[in-house]
Amino acid sequence: MSKDNQVLEEFTSKEYEHGWTIDLESDSAPKGLNEDIIRFISAKKSEPEWLLEWRLKAYRHWTTMKEPKWPNVHYPEINFQDIIYYSAPKQKVVPKSLDEVDPELIATFKKLGISLTEQKRLTGIAVDAVIDSVSVATTFKEKLGELGIIFCSFSEAVREHPELVKKYLGSVVPPNDNYYAALNSAVFTDGSFCYIPKGVKCPMELSTYFRINAANTGQFERTLIVAEEASYVSYLEGCTAPMRDENQLHAAVVELYAMKSAEIKYSTVQNWYPGDKNGKGGIYNFVTKRGICAGDHSKISWTQVETGSSITWKYPSCILKGDYSSGEFYSVAVTNNYQQADTGTKMIHIGKHTRSRIVSKGISAGKSQNSYRGQVHILKRAENARNFSQCDSLLMGDQCGAHTFPYIDVENKSAHVEHEATTSKIGEDQIFYCQQRGIDEEAAVALIVNGYAKEVLKQLPMEFAVEAQKLLALTLEGSVG
Amino acid sequence: MSVTTEKKNFTQELIASFDLSKFKQDSEQRKKALAAFQSLGLPEGKSEEYKFTPITKLLAKQFKAEELYTSPTPAVSDVSALIPKAFQENCVVFVNGVYNPALSQLAAGSKVVIKPFQEAMATHASVISEKLNEIKDNNDPFALLNAAMWQDGLFIHVPKNTSGEKPLFIYHLHDANASKVTSHTRLMVVVEQSAEFSIVERTDSLGKNTIFNTINEEILVDENASFSYCKIQNDSGDLIHVSNTTVHQKKSSRADTYTFSLDGKLIRNNLNIIIDGEGCESHFYGLYLTDGDTLVDNHTVVDHKQPNSFSNELYKGLMDGKSKGVFNGKIFVRPHAQKTNAFQSNRNILLSDDATINTKPQLEIWADDVKCSHGCTTGQLDDEALFYLQSRGIPKATAKAMLLYAFAGEVLEAIKDENLKQYIDSIVSERLHKSF
Structure with missing residues (x-):
């Protein structure tokens, strides 16, 4: 076996690190989905009447919809009645500060490497942690509060800031947008809410950790970020789940709303359990993420490192409505074993002089299938719009597949749209060149993969880049120090 | 009545109005194709392959169902002015989809067999059935429609080691002066081992009535053979045209195809290139210059089934007026087609405020040791x-x-x-x- 095959072999046989479970006593709804379950969830969370109505409307619409079949992924039909839609770690009272949080929970996060208290001291990132369906802790709230920034769990936002939630909820991803968005709108249990007031630059990275812990549950969280005029926020999201033989569903919705001259940077390191070597178990990650650049000169930037999930179905998109607004999408998607990913972005250019940039890097190994699916749509009134897209695929091994489905629709003659895609494996000449310079084969593979993904990784905030590199180092395992 | 039921009815009416008993030959094939067409129906608005090309809507607007497979053949006395001098010595003329021997002239002393399809089915039955088995079925609804309803066509057989033959010019003329015209034409080309041949095909029309024309082309390029195919679509009339071209390439063969689309109402070209042998080379080029309310839709597929082959695609478009350009280029590289090099490029220029382009280059790769790329630009x-x-x-x-x-x-x-x-x-x- 040649050395780079060994590297591949090691990567392919590498076990999932976050596969443990912790016995957290949880409070769950019965399996299945109907209007009563939705009422149950809503009552559990002491929600106002309008939100219950909103959920029910979404649910009724969902029942009329069909599961989308167009993605390039294959999986057995999901039985939506076999899922627990609400599961919360049991807590006697709502914790006021971190000291009151269940020590088991704290231990959970320690294991994840995001000790909430340590995080607070050392890195200065505000974290909102969501286990199963409920947000369990949010750090740094008071400090952010001084600047007028609201960063809290979604349920809290519904209680404390109903006017904001009511105004923006569903404004970017309407409840009837697609099958999974409708499902999420009906049953979403928690998530994060973030509001940056006018002119405020958020001084620290905001971050959410999602964790599915209980068995048979689905996780349906919702994130809503509103950035007022001339504000700035950088937001991080990370996710893990235990190893279980059955597939679990994760259907989240993320909405970003950027006003005039505001900037939102949203980074994800997605590491849901991808299933075992034989493709058993793993998370179905069916997520709707969309941001709107509502005001002129606003900017939304998505960065994602996708390494987990047995199936990923996710298209973080930008609606570029304001003139001179810009959207960015940087993605590294790694699939291995029997993982399937169908991911990409949509850039909808509505405003004049709007710009967008797409850089997508796919790496497929094992028997996995990795697809890029994206759309660049220049509408008629979008004068002088500009887009550049690049989507590259790297194949490792001869049993995986890489696919590209870019849609480019231009209705304005002044648009400049460029798209390029390549598919290749690591070139023998590239390895030879490195070897010739005294770099051994393993290190050469590591170097090349690293360089290949660098354009995206460098977009991540420093704190996250470390984690992402660690994750990606799975690929490079055994070859770097 | 809702839109969908209207469309369904149009497909139903179309099938109902079709009388298979008229065709004595090939009735089994026709039945099979009709059944497949029936289950598929005409493409609806949401159909991925016809997403930007509202052909069914246009057909339903312009035609009654029963008009879609038959029309009278007018007498055309002279077409020599319409055929370029260089090609007049070896040309075949179809008028409203029917082979016209009087207007056609074939080069004397040629080894190449060029015959109306109906006739060839009697004389070359074994070759046709043998080769047809090798060519993959085309599941485009219009290919099936054509397979069920074709009226006339051409069979071209280039024997082993033939070379130095004059290119064949095929001229499809539609005379829509008197009434609407529909025609379904079928073409089969077999280029045997180490032979060389080239075909130039042009569609043209007279008159201002609507024309609906489908052409199915099944082309087999055998080992070491070389084939070149050029299509020129420049119909001044109100033409709705769908062509389905399948080029099946065997070991070490070479195929060059050129598609020039300049005028017409709605033109849809499905070009499928199947690389079923090692060491093949395939080049395909397209140029679409559209104006007015013309819609030109090019769907190309190159399917690399065997290792060590090369394909290169270049399609360019200039859209003016209210015209629309649609491009979809698929590259498939199957699991063991290692060492494949496949390149694709699509460039477009929009010249007016109302012109649009929808392009979708698509790569699907299942082999790792390949070099594939596609690039696509739109600008002014x-x-x-x-x-x-x-x-x-x-x-x-x-x-x-x-x-x-x-x-x-x-x-x-x-x-x-x-x-x-x-x-x-x-x-x-x-x-x-x-x-x-």
């Missing part, structure tokens, strides 16, 4: 280049035509046959100068 003419020419005293209109001609030039340059190059060059230049 470079203002600086235009200014440069104007500053040298060249009038704006001429300068513009020069730049556009240069843009199209990359495709024209790829044509190897000098006569053909000149012929197409004259059509393209005339067209570009007419526009500005």
Whole structure:
């Protein structure tokens, strides 16, 4: 076996690190989905009447919809009645500060490497942690509060800031947008809410950790970020789940709303359990993420490192409505074993002089299938719009597949749209060149993969880049120090 | 009545109005195709393959169901003025989809068999059935429609080691002066081992009534053979055209295809290239210059099934007026087709505020040791280049035509046959100068 095959072999046989479970006593709804379950969830969370109505409307619409079949992924039909839609770690009272949080929970996060208290001291990132369906802790709230920034769990936002939630909820991803968005709108249990007031630059990275812990549950969280005029926020999201033989569903919705001259940077390191070597178990990650650049000169930037999930179905998109607004999408998607990913972005250019940039890097190994699916749509009134897209695929091994489905629709003659895609494996000449310079084969593979993904990784905030590199180092395992 | 039921009914009516008993030959094949068409139906608005091409809507608007497979054949006495001199010695003429022996003239002493399809089914039955088995079924609804309803066609057989033959010019003329016209034509080309052959095909129309025309082309290029195929679509009339071309390439063969679409109401070209042997080379080029409310839709597929082959695709488009361009290019590289090199490029220029382009280059790769890439751009003419020419005293209109001609030039340059190059060059230049 040649050395780079060994590297591949090691990567392919590498076990999932976050596969443990912790016995957290949880409070769950019965399996299945109907209007009563939705009422149950809503009552559990002491929600106002309008939100219950909103959920029910979404649910009724969902029942009329069909599961989308167009993605390039294959999986057995999901039985939506076999899922627990609400599961919360049991807590006697709502914790006021971190000291009151269940020590088991704290231990959970320690294991994840995001000790909430340590995080607070050392890195200065505000974290909102969501286990199963409920947000369990949010750090740094008071400090952010001084600047007028609201960063809290979604349920809290519904209680404390109903006017904001009511105004923006569903404004970017309407409840009837697609099958999974409708499902999420009906049953979403928690998530994060973030509001940056006018002119405020958020001084620290905001971050959410999602964790599915209980068995048979689905996780349906919702994130809503509103950035007022001339504000700035950088937001991080990370996710893990235990190893279980059955597939679990994760259907989240993320909405970003950027006003005039505001900037939102949203980074994800997605590491849901991808299933075992034989493709058993793993998370179905069916997520709707969309941001709107509502005001002129606003900017939304998505960065994602996708390494987990047995199936990923996710298209973080930008609606570029304001003139001179810009959207960015940087993605590294790694699939291995029997993982399937169908991911990409949509850039909808509505405003004049709007710009967008797409850089997508796919790496497929094992028997996995990795697809890029994206759309660049220049509408008629979008004068002088500009887009550049690049989507590259790297194949490792001869049993995986890489696919590209870019849609480019231009209705304005002044648009400049460029798209390029390549598919290749690591070139023998590239390895030879490195070897010739005294770099051994393993290190050469590591170097090349690293360089290949660098354009995206460098977009991540420093704190996250470390984690992402660690994750990606799975690929490079055994070859770097 | 809802839109969907209307469309369904249109498919139903179409099938109901079709009388299989009229066709004595090939009835089993027709039945099979009709059944497949029935289950598929005409493409609806949401159909992925016809997403931007509302052909069913247009057909339902223009035609009654029973008009879609039959029409009278008028007498046309002379077409010599319409056929370029260089190709007059070896040409076949179809009028409203029916082979016209009086207007056709075949080169004397040629080894190549060129026969109306009906006739060839009797004389070359074994070759046809053997080769048809090798060619993959086409599941496009219009390919199936054609397979069920074709009226006439051509069978071309190029025997082993044939070379130096004159190119064959196939001229499809539709005379829609008197009434609407529908025609379904079928073409089969077998280029045997180490043979060389080339075909130039042109569609043309007279009159202003609507024409609906489908052409199915099944082309088999055997080992070491070389084949070149050029399509010129420049119908001034109200033409709705769907062509389905399948090129099946065997070991070490070479195929070059060129598609020039200049005019018509709605043109849809499905070009499928199947690389079923090692060491193949395939080049396909396209140029679409649209204006008015023309819609040109090119769907190309190159399917690399065997290792060590090369494919290169270049499609360029200039859209003016309210015209629409649609491009979809698929590259498949199957699991063991290692060492494949596949390249694709699609470039577009929008010339007016109302022109649009929808393009979707698509790569699907299941083999790792390959080099595949696609690139796609959309833009407008470079203002600086235009200014440069104007500053040298060249009038704006001429300068513009020069730049556009240069843009199209990359495709024209790829044509190897000098006569053909000149012929197409004259059509393209005339067209570009007419526009500005």
